[in-house]
Amino acid sequence: MRHPHTAGATMSHVEAEKKKRGRPSRIDVDTIVGIARRILQEEGVAALSMRRVAKEVGTTPMALYHHVRDKDELLMLTLSGMAATVPRPELPDDPRERLLTVSVHMHGTLARMPWVVEVLSLGDLTDKGALWMVEEIIASCVACGLTPAQSVAAYRTIWHCVYGDLVFRQAMARRAEEPDRRRHFPDMITEADAEELPHMAALADRWLELTADYDVSTQLGAVIDGLLGQARRP
Amino acid sequence: MRHPHTAGATMSHVEAEKKKRGRPSRIDVDTIVGIARRILQEEGVAALSMRRVAKEVGTTPMALYHHVRDKDELLMLTLSGMAATVPRPELPDDPRERLLTVSVHMHGTLARMPWVVEVLSLGDLTDKGALWMVEEIIASCVACGLTPAQSVAAYRTIWHCVYGDLVFRQAMARRAEEPDRRRHFPDMITEADAEELPHMAALADRWLELTADYDVSTQLGAVIDGLLGQARRP
DNA sequence: ACCTGAACACCGTTCAAGT
């Protein structure tokens, strides 16, 4: 196994050696990752720096590099085990319902961990504890008659819908916090655009309201219907 | 109009005044934005810094702040007018076909401008020249019997599918470039997981191949079918 | 083996001063 720390336990190759020989270390990876995780949770990825983590751990920045390869590895390590902190929901037996329930659960879970979404866009999934959701989605697709290839593709598409919603939901929340921040849309549409952009001009006033009304469950339901519809014409 | 530079022409409030009084400026926003755009295109957002732009423009970092409010505004300005650089495609008359064509065009266009995708995730759309695509998508949805509210939601879902694909396609390309880089998935699935994750274990060997086979057009087609299916049960 | 300190090559932005 080339990457032992991708498993549930956060243990680097360096730490694995420490029990055998040499001076015992004052700090360990779990402490570092724990502190990092707290900073991420409270202030987001932008606030996470090696120097900041070092200060809160109580060492010099360079001491961290004995436990993690670089900042990127630290970021990946923060993801391990996050899925296990969320209880696994009861799933309905009907595969179509199951698919929707898992997808919505995935979205709801990540909506409560905004920093995980930010970190995920930098690398790929490193938390084995999250794979049961991928498995359930693929299994349900197969149960609904999709080929394995179609099922994997369907999983990706569902993930894109979940991820996209989270990203722009967060961007909107961030912009709402900044007090005077320039909003671009739909303020940039004026009466003069009514000819070129009739629907948008007509909807401009209701745009914010309609954006707020966007319901992921409804959308995922429709997307799943479309994806499962592929079964009849392979 | 509060934000004149959100229009096609890149002209800031500062520059708008310059023709009237005071010392003529040695540099103008268009030069700054042009240089920024080139750096973004060639090296991505990570390479863009105010200091770097200043050096390439031939001034001090602080001179830039007379033309743009901050780095964020510069980033937003780089988007203006990008849509106009791509020829508008012929669209089929059938609204369902039209919807698919516009969506795929959106994806294809952005696939050729990776940095635009990176910048878009930081703020919202600032290029009025891109709005015709949103208009066409909404118009087609309405033509297929969706309510305006459903059409706006459908647009967002399509955008999430396009955006999500681009983000992870780029992340994959980045990781492929780094030589020895740790890959996490599906290497982390072993024989031992076959019981918990039967489908994934079975597909592990084909995972990369299946990921490469992912076809956005096919997926968008299925998603659109699902979204338009909402028309019959409102 | 583990940690430290100094150093390198960067950041965005403020502020006071120059022309």
Next chain:
DNA sequence: ACCTGAACACCGTTCAAGT
């Protein structure tokens, strides 16, 4: 009005040295 220089408060990481 436009630009400069110095300064502030940061970055990630390398490298040589200490215990």
